[in-house]
Amino acid sequence: MIFQWLKRYVPRSLYARAALILVVPVVALQIVVSVVFIKRDLEDVTVQMTATILREMRLVQQVLNTAPDRTAALAQASGILHPLNMQLQFLSPGAAPPEDVFGLTEFSGRVVREEMSKAFPAFLAIQFLPEHRVRVYFDTVHGPAELVLDRRRLTAAAPHQLIVTMLLFGLVMMLISFLYMRNQLRPIKRLANAAEAFGRGRVVPYSPAGALEVRAAGSAFLDMRARIERQIEQRTLMLSGVSHDLRTPLTRMKLELALLDPEDAAPMLRDVEEMQALLDAFLDFTRGAAVSEPEKLDPEAFVAEIVAGWQRQEKPVVLAQVSGGGEVTLRRQPMRRAVENLISNAVRYGSQAKVSLTLTERSMRIRVEDDGPGIPAEQRGDAVRPFTRLDPARNQDRGSGVGLGLAIVADTARAHGGTLRLGESAELGGLQADIVIAR
Template sequence: MSSHWLKPYMPRSLYARAALILVVPVVVVLLVVSIAFMQKHLEDVTAQMTRNAVREVNLVTDVMQGAETQQEALAAAQPDMEALQMTARFLRPNEEPEVGKRRWYDFIAPQLVNELRGALPEFVAIALPRGQPVRLYLATDLGILELAFERRRLSPVAPHQLIVTMVFFAVLMTSISFLYMRNQLRPITRLAEAAQAFGRGRTVPYSPSGAIEVRAAGNAFVDMRTRIERQMEQRTLMLSGVSHDLRTPLTRLKLGLSLLPEDESAPLMNDVNEMQSLLDAFLEFSRGTAEGSPENVDPAVWLRQITEDALRVGHSVKLVSVEGQGTVSFRPMAMRRAVENLIGNAVRYGTCAEVSLKLTPKSMRIRVEDDGPGIPVGQRTEAVKPFTRLDPARNQNLGSGVGLGLAIVADIARAHGGALRLGKSENLGGLCADIIIGR
């Protein structure tokens, strides 16, 4: 429960999470080793080396104590400085110590300054130039003394080398691990893409690969996809046979009724026509997206053709707006049937319909609005269920609907990996139906 605040900041993709799991331990290990190395090793070694250097500096300054001039002081200390590999000089009266800028990666320098300042009361400054001897400035009775000696007398010459080496090999091994991890995650990504495409009504080539667990999941997906495709094919064949077998006796009934007197055959003919309508609606719902295969379609041209066809049959429909451009992969015949159902419902329960299209980089939205009575919020979930009639909301006397129109649209939208959303039209005041599918 306490980790909920962290979830919005965590990566969502499997690759990013695996990378985070890989990088965080490496960074933690580097930090721990670096801190332990600096505190437990470098600082102790530097302190010991600095104390030794201070004793040598005190030896040189003690020898100079009795001299009356700078030349005498330097001459007196010359034998000791040669033995200690030091050089010395006094600054001129107007000359200032040249300290210069400290290197950013010289993290031992602050400790050196603190150690020398505490151990040498006459300490003035110290210069730590790169690749040159250290210059230590001390205040004496004869003026400011400059002592020069090698940096390795105070601290390790390159204390940062260990950290640089660790960082280099950490980056190298992490890069190799990233390449290996990418190869291991690629089969999972391919499986996810194949499953997503199949959920949107497309079948892409896929063969299981990768680790044993990933292969097992891939084989299970292939078997599931094969069974679903086989069931869809069997359903299509069954519907074709049912359609043929049921339409034939209905046609014979119509022919037989046409031979009877009109006053006797009229009620029976109405029953036969109603049975025909029920059969057509049921077959249309059961057919789903069986016809056709996904194609790359320009939805603007495709939707404009549907509205023009609706106008020719006498529907009051208008394509009011098209936002975005590009192609979308879907089954054009199935989606056409869904849009035509929405337009048919709109002009049946209202007087006009407005159609709009909006394309984004990730989705396509087809909207159909009408000026009819609409559907109350509490009944919109029931409205998309098969064989549901909402008598209080929609006047069923205006048409011979059997409660499958919106169910067909919802089924087609789901088959494309999308959804049907119902709301209230802000422009016309009636029902607003959106078909939303991914691109």
């Protein structure tokens, strides 16, 4: 439970987590050393120095108490005050009782007061002055007396120097560690950026660098990227050959059917056209998003152009909503084919299609809704698989396909580092298909 609570406050980036791992132990060590130094070493030294001053104060008190009056007391005490580097005077009769005076960060002074209160019953008050002087008030038979002495005889001179030195040295070491850590993490960030870009269909220059493990991961990534690119290239070349070899006999068949009687040739001509449509669908799916380079474009103008093309065909397609703005890096032709596939399904299985575009700082969403029968929630996973037909659920009367429309959309979304989400349209009641891509 505690770990789950802490997880919400832990940084997400590798650099921030590494910095946290570096800073927390150093800060904890500084605090522990400071507390131990203040509570033990500094306090012990202060107690020992205070005990020495207390012995001297008892001696001064004895000398003062044996004198018959204040004048004689000051005269008798002058012989010992000068060697002890102290100054003494009596408070005037009727003077207000003295009060303690401490600085805001005074720790040693409070230890001195506590020790004097316990070991010297005649102690009245102590005042720590800015000019490194201390006034100690104590009672005598002739009234309260004020004893002035050098502060360095009671407390360590500049006890904070060790703590300040330790803190400065810790900050310098942390700064050096941060610089070194940034250089070590930079190759990892470059590898992550290259992998993220490749996942979105872009190839950025990358060369392995850094520690041995990072170099090994970078080399493995380059090998994987090269294999994927070779497979895509080989698949594209193979499909080009298949397209050429299959389209040629289909064209000859169309020419031969054109010479026959139209009524007799009509069924066979429909079969040839269906074979042509099947071939185009296969090629679109297997070609994927690898045949064009990504480019920056205005998504609003891009979607509006697609919708306008369907409207020119007098199809019930409208661009309902556009929110946000800015440019997005996309592969134009594959993304256009994906959006048109969604619109084609919408007008095929419903009576209208509504397209909307939403842009945020992090993502772009293209939504296509229809008023058709939709797809049940338990079949939406199968709907995006290649060659899966859901005609019974999608009104088979409207025509047939090869089960590649949504598969092409999903494949295009993944090639852009995004996803295809299927749901139910809250407004139209049919299928709601969202292409969501990170910006």
